[in-house]
Each structure stands twice: as C-alpha cells, then as structure tokens.
Amino acid sequence: MADAPILVLGATGSTGRRVAARLADLGHAVRRASRRGDVRFDWTDPGTWPAALTGVERVYLMAPHELPIDPAFVGEAVARGVRRFVLLSSRGVVEMRDERLLAAERLVRGSGVGWTVLRPDWFNQNFDEGFFRPSVLAGELVVPLGEKAQTFVDADDIAAVAVAALTGDGHEGRVYEVTGPEALSFRQALAVIGEVTGRRVEYRGTADDYRAVVPAETAERQIRAWDALGDGEPTDVVARVAGREPTRFRDYVTRAWDAGAWRG
Ligand SMILES: NC(=O)c1ccc[n+]([C@@H]2O[C@H](COP(=O)([O-])OP(=O)(O)OC[C@H]3O[C@@H](n4cnc5c(N)ncnc54)[C@H](OP(=O)(O)O)[C@@H]3O)[C@@H](O)[C@H]2O)c1
Numbered sequence: 001m002a003d004a005p006i007l008v009l010g011a012t013g014s015t016g017r018r019v020a021a022r023l024a025d026l027g028h029a030v031r032r033a034s035r036r037g038d039v040r041f042d043w044t045d046p047g048t049w050p051a052a053l054t055g056v057e058r059v060y061l062m063a064p065h066e067l068p069i070d071p072a073f074v075g076e077a078v079a080r081g082v083r084r085f086v087l088l089s090s091r092g093v094v095e096m097r098d099e100r101l102l103a104a105e106r107l108v109r110g111s112g113v114g115w116t117v118l119r120p121d122w123f124n125q126n127f128d129e130g131f132f133r134p135s136v137l138a139g140e141l142v143v144p145l146g147e148k149a150q151t152f153v154d155a156d157d158i159a160a161v162a163v164a165a166l167t168g169d170g171h172e173g174r175v176y177e178v179t180g181p182e183a184l185s186f187r188q189a190l191a192v193i194g195e196v197t198g199r200r201v202e203y204r205g206t207a208d209d210y211r212a213v214v215p216a217e218t219a220e221r222q223i224r225a226w227d228a229l230g231d232g233e234p235t236d237v238v239a240r241v242a243g244r245e246p247t248r249f250r251d252y253v254t255r256a257w258d259a260g261a262w263r264g
Pocket residue numbers: 009010011012013014015016033034035036037041042043044062063064065066088089090091120121122123126130
C-alpha cells in the first residue's frame with residue numbers, strides 16, 4: 001500500500017499542522033486527525049480511533065500537554081496494520097523524570113513495529129502561538145530557569161525531522177534530540193524579541209518568582225524538574241536528518257513579526 005495515508009495526530013497543533021502540510025507538499029496522502037481535524041479523533045473517546053487508523057501504516061504520534069499516550073491506542077494501531085510510529089517526546093525527559101513522556105517512549109519501543117522518538121527542546125513557537133504568548137504581550141515572562149542555556153527549536157524544523165523519519169529509511173530505533181543551532185537563556189531570547197519588535201519583555205527567572213505566580217504544588221514539581229536540567233547544547237539533528245540548516249532564533253522572531261505576531 002505505497003500511498004496509504006499517513007496519520008497525523010494533533011493536526012491542528014503547532015507541530016502536527018506543519019507535519020501534515022509538509023507531507024502534503026511532498027505528495028503524500030495525509031489524514032489530519034484531532035478533535036477539530038478533518039477526521040475527528042479524541043484521545044478520551046476510543047470510539048473515534050478506528051476511523052483515524054483504518055488503512056494507515058505510519059503515524060505521527062503526539063499527546064497534547066498533560067495527556068498520556070494511551071497504551072490501548074498503540075495496541076489497536078498495530079493490530080490494524082501500523083508499521084511505523086514517529087513519537088513527539090521532549091528533550092530532558094530523562095533528567096526531569098517526565099513519566100508521561102517516558103511511558104510513551106516505552107510504548108513505541110515495545111510496540112513490535114518501527115519507531116523513532118523525537119526529543120525537541122522548547123519550541124520557538126511557544127512565544128507567538130503557544131503558552132508564552134500572553135506573557136510576551138503582557139511584557140513579563142516567569143520561568144524558573146535562571147540563566148540556563150536553552151536550545152530553542154523551530155516547529156518547522158521539528159516537522160522536517162518528523163517527515164524525514166516518517167518517509168525515509170534509516171530512522172528506525174533512533175532517538176533524535178532536535179534543537180536549534182544555538183543555546184540562549186530565556187533572558188537572551190526575550191532580548192532578541194525586544195530588539196526585533198521593540199516590545200520589552202521582563203524576564204523573571206528565580207524559583208521564588210515562579211512560586212509567586214503558580215499554584216504551590218505545580219510550582220514545586222516544576223522547579224524540581226527544571227533544577228535537574230543543565231545547560232543545553234545544540235545538536236546537528238536538523239541538518240543531519242532533515243538536510244536543512246536549523247532556524248536561528250532571531251530569524252524565527254523576524255519571520256513571526258513580519259507575519260503579524262505580537263501585535264495584539
Ligand atoms: N511546547 C514545547 O516547547 C514542547 C517541547 C517539547 C515537547 N513538547 C510536547 O509537545 C506536545 C504538544 O505538541 P504540539 O505543541 O504540537 O501541540 P499543541 O500545539 O499543544 O496542540 C495540541 C494538539 O492536540 C490536539 N488535542 C488536544 N486535546 C486532544 C484530545 N483530547 N484528543 C485528540 N487531540 C487533542 C489539538 O487539536 P484539537 O483541539 O483539534 O483536538 C492540537 O492539534 C506535548 O506533549 C508537549 O509535552 C512541547
């Protein structure tokens with residue numbers, strides 16, 4: 001079944017949307033699935049799974065924030081003929097003991113079919129599409145990571161790596177740490193946003209700054225997890241796997257600004 005559709009979960013989200021668009025541009029048949037996708041797929045409603053999985057051999061597998069990958073879904077996918085999973089995990093899952101994503105990685109590794117795990121660092125698009133956007137607009141971002149270096153990575157580059165793993169050979173059984181080309185602290189990243197857009201965004205990066213704005217239990221859990229991280233080092237995954245130069249943070253900001261971001 002050479003042109004069996006490739007199932008993209010989270011197809012309205014920041015990575016899934018780009019994975020689906022890239023696959024379609026390359027001429028692959030794509031099935032876009034999510035609660036608002038072309039095919040309705042809901043993790044909490046197994047009755048929606050068969051329509052997403054029928055006739056599919058390859059899956060871009062992602063769980064929305066906080067939700068686990070349901071083992072029953074992986075089992076059903078394999079039973080229905082899926083032969084390859086490309087799983088969106090996250091950089092630092094081992095150090096941070098992120099049980100949700102570590103369990104997802106174990107599931108695909110144990111699925112008995114081909115798998116590739118993507119472990120991207122923070123997405124650039126958090127700043128204009130995702131959960132940092134309100135903070136950028138409000139002029140203050142609180143993340144208890146001090147001056148630690150982050151290898152912010154562009155969602156377009158993550159999608160390019162995912163598409164290579166979904167459609168190419170030699171990626172099975174690989175864990176890819178997907179990063180941008182440089183390591184910046186949050187303070188440096190916000191300074192770039194300020195330089196490009198003229199929007200000044202204060203950075204508050206201590207544990208106490210975080211405790212002041214996040215409910216106690218969540219704050220302590222996150223602070224512990226992030227404390228376990230060191231400085232991030234860029235990898236060559238985007239260039240090596242996707243054959244393109246990874247996007248510099250400044251180029252992402254310029255592109256987003258030119259496209260109308262942060263005008264609200
Ligand atoms: N942001 C980061 O910096 C970062 C870094 C590393 C890893 N990650 C991981 O990336 C994942 C998030 O990926 P993303 O940013 O591509 O997604 P996203 O932009 O947060 O979008 C979530 C997607 O999941 C779908 N969705 C939400 N609830 C659903 C449900 N109950 N059933 C089915 N689909 C549902 C949404 O579409 P509908 O609303 O249409 O259902 C949407 O397409 C998380 O697991 C996170 O841990 C994030």
